[in-house]
Amino acid sequence: MRRFLLISVPYLWLLTLFLIPFVIVFKIALSDAALAIPPYMPTMKDGLSAMFSQLDFENFIFLTEDDLYWKAYLSSLEIAFISTFLTLLLGYPIAYAMARAPHEWRATLMMLIILPFWTSFLIRVYAWVGILSTEGLLNRFLFWIGAISEPLMILNTSTAVYIGIVYTYIPFMILPIYAALERLDASLIEAAEDLGCSRVKAFWLITIPLSKGGIIAGCFLVFIPALGEFVIPSLLGGSGTLMIGKVLFEEFFSNRDWPVASAVAVILLIILIIPIILFQRNEQRQQEAEG
Amino acid sequence: MNRLSSFNVVSLTFGFAFLYLPMLILVIYSFNKSKLVTVWAGFSTKWYGELLSNEAFLDAxxxxxxxxxxxxxxxxxxxxxxxxxxxxxxxxxxxxxxxxxxxxxxxxxxxxxxxxxxxxxxxxxxxxxxxxxxxxxxxxxxxxxxxxxxxxxxxxxxxxxxxxxxxxxxxxxxxxxxxxxxxxxxxxxxxxxxxxxxxxxxxxxxxxxxxxxxxxPMKIWSSVRLGVSPEINALSSILIGLVASGVITVSLVSKRHSVLMQKEERIAERIENN
CATH class of the missing domain: 1.10.3720.10 (MetI-like)
Known part of the structure; x- marks a missing residue:
């Protein structure tokens, strides 16, 4: 009896508040918009058989016809790809240096990487608004050292979105790479160097391949949340920066077109399933390699 | 391996500067007298005062x-x-x-x-x-x-x-x-x-x-959409301060806890050996 309660309470909670809402999203994505509250035609009103005859892919067809959505999906993918790459480029040397740091520093360095996680995401993104704006600190600084004569437009461009994503997600990249590098046996590199390998070559032939698992995990941990990001493109990117999270939010709250918003969500989910499965495979392979 | 090469020192310095400078700047400018957030006009705590008398923020x-x-x-x-x-x-x-x-x-x-x-x-x-x-x-x-x-x-x-x-x-x-x-x-x-x-x-x-x-966060969102405001800077600084002191306290306590555990284990080992 106790065992039954133990299992059923969290189970039922997740069924009602996680699974059923998804079923509703799918259902509404397949129904017609209506000028009413709630603003969609209830699909299940006239029984099950009527429900299936009423379902249609109109909203999905609409999504393929309007190139706003195409552009939004493509530019989300592009922004997520580029910023994941930039995060890797910046995060790897930091993780590497942490793994090479003296033992007694490492706990502190780890804490310094994790600390920003606990600070409000919104505030960390907001901090860049004051730095990147045309009268912002970065422009003032560059002007002061004489690097520019005209203020740079950074805020409200994709560059600002890249900076925002790299800044907020870099701990996700650093931690798995650091974990992989810390386990790396230093004597392997010494052996390679003894055998006449140059430092750079030993890095490419030993360090990088042995930290591959960490690199892949870090890339997915940045790519997956970056793809559906809403706060960063809304705050740092201008109207020219299209990202699907932002489109969904606006479709829902400004246009009040719930069926289309739901269809946008369904497609975003389908796009996300591929990297999520790949990520889980990578994790499994890591665990098997360890065990 | 316990000596850091200069390359590693540089990447650590730049890495942590990148992570912490934006927040540090935010905290510093929350004490700025001027309403213009990017121009320094002397030290003042008036935005904290205004924040604490703002009913809407306190309710939220x-x-x-x-x-x-x-x-x-x-x-x-x-x-x-x-x-x-x-x-x-x-x-x-x-x-x-x-x-x-x-x-x-x-x-x-x-x-x-x-x-x-x-x-x-x-x-x-x-x-x-x-x-x-x-x-x-x-x-x-x-x-x-x-x-x-x-x-x-x-x-x-x-x-x-x-x-x-x-x-x-x-x-x-x-x-x-x-x-x-x-x-x-x-x-x-x-x-x-x-x-x-x-x-x-x-x-x-x-x-x-x-x-x-x-x-x-919703309240902050609706005001930062209109641009930078000194009140939000003050609020952010308070939140950053709370989180930082919380995390540091927790990590110190857990460190002491693990030290105590190790001590107890060593005592237990000694008893076993006798």
Whole structure:
């Protein structure tokens, strides 16, 4: 009896508040918009058989016809790809240096990487608004050292979105790479160097391949949340920066077109399933390699 | 290997400067006298004063705190139960679905979670406000708690529980007297994680709430959309200060705890050897 309660309470909670809402999203994505509250035609009103005859892919067809959505999906993918790459480029040397740091520093360095996680995401993104704006600190600084004569437009461009994503997600990249590098046996590199390998070559032939698992995990941990990001493109990117999270939010709250918003969500989910499965495979392979 | 090359020193310095300078600048400029946020006009604490007399912000802070305390507490109970079932529960009907529902919210884009919950609340005709935000936050944070707790449960010796059961404890007593004290640090960090996730959340709360309740992140959001404001800088600095001191305290306490544990283990070893 106790065992039954133990299992059923969290189970039922997740069924009602996680699974059923998804079923509703799918259902509404397949129904017609209506000028009413709630603003969609209830699909299940006239029984099950009527429900299936009423379902249609109109909203999905609409999504393929309007190139706003195409552009939004493509530019989300592009922004997520580029910023994941930039995060890797910046995060790897930091993780590497942490793994090479003296033992007694490492706990502190780890804490310094994790600390920003606990600070409000919104505030960390907001901090860049004051730095990147045309009268912002970065422009003032560059002007002061004489690097520019005209203020740079950074805020409200994709560059600002890249900076925002790299800044907020870099701990996700650093931690798995650091974990992989810390386990790396230093004597392997010494052996390679003894055998006449140059430092750079030993890095490419030993360090990088042995930290591959960490690199892949870090890339997915940045790519997956970056793809559906809403706060960063809304705050740092201008109207020219299209990202699907932002489109969904606006479709829902400004246009009040719930069926289309739901269809946008369904497609975003389908796009996300591929990297999520790949990520889980990578994790499994890591665990098997360890065990 | 204990000497850092200059390349490593440079990447650490730049890395941490990149992580911390923006927040440091934010804190410094919260003490700026001028309304123009990027021009320094002398030291002043007037924005803190204005913030503390701003009713709307104080109300939102109170709502946020209430939501965070309630949702993280329920999430901790549910998440620990879920973790226990996953690690110790053996086989049961729909186990794969259950573990899928635990891991899916961790990678789900916030906009989708929020949208789906809102459609549910409207579908069943629920008034949206503090209660619906609590339900929404509990749902995603219980999954984080469950992941934290189950990683601890997976690593500790099951024989300890079995010993208690052999010595006549009921399963519940074995959990309360043996398992719970051992996994307690993970439960506490799960609660803290759930608490900060709830404090921090903007997107899901915006979907889940109605006109009746506004949380602090929503309040911050609506004013930062209009640009930088010194009041928000002051508020951010307060939040950064609270989080930093909280995290540092927790890590110092847990460090002392592990030192004590090591000492006890050494004493136990010595007794055994004698």
């Amino acid at each position: 802070a109170w709502v946020t705190l209430k939501v965070a305390v309630i949702s993280s507490s329920i999430a901790t109970v549910l998440g620990t139960m879920a973790a226990y079932t996953l690690v110790r529960g053996g086989r049961f009907f729909g186990r794969t679905l259950f573990s899928g529902m635990i891991y899916a919210p961790l990678v789900m884009p916030e906009v989708i979670t929020g949208l789906s919950l809102l459609l549910l609340f409207i579908g069943i005709g629920m008034d949206r406000g503090v209660l619906t935000i609590v339900l929404a936050h509990t749902t995603f944070s219980m999954c984080f708690v469950s992941v934290v707790v189950s990683s601890r449960l997976a690593t500790f010796e099951r024989s300890l529980e079995e010993a208690a059961l052999d010595l006549g404890a009921s399963p519940f007593e074995a959990f309360r007297l043996v398992t719970l004290p051992i996994i307690a640090p993970a439960v506490v960090s799960g609660w803290l994680l759930a608490f900060t996730l709830s404090l921090d959340d903007l997107v899901i709360a915006s979907f889940a709430t109605g006109p009746a309740a506004t949380t602090l």
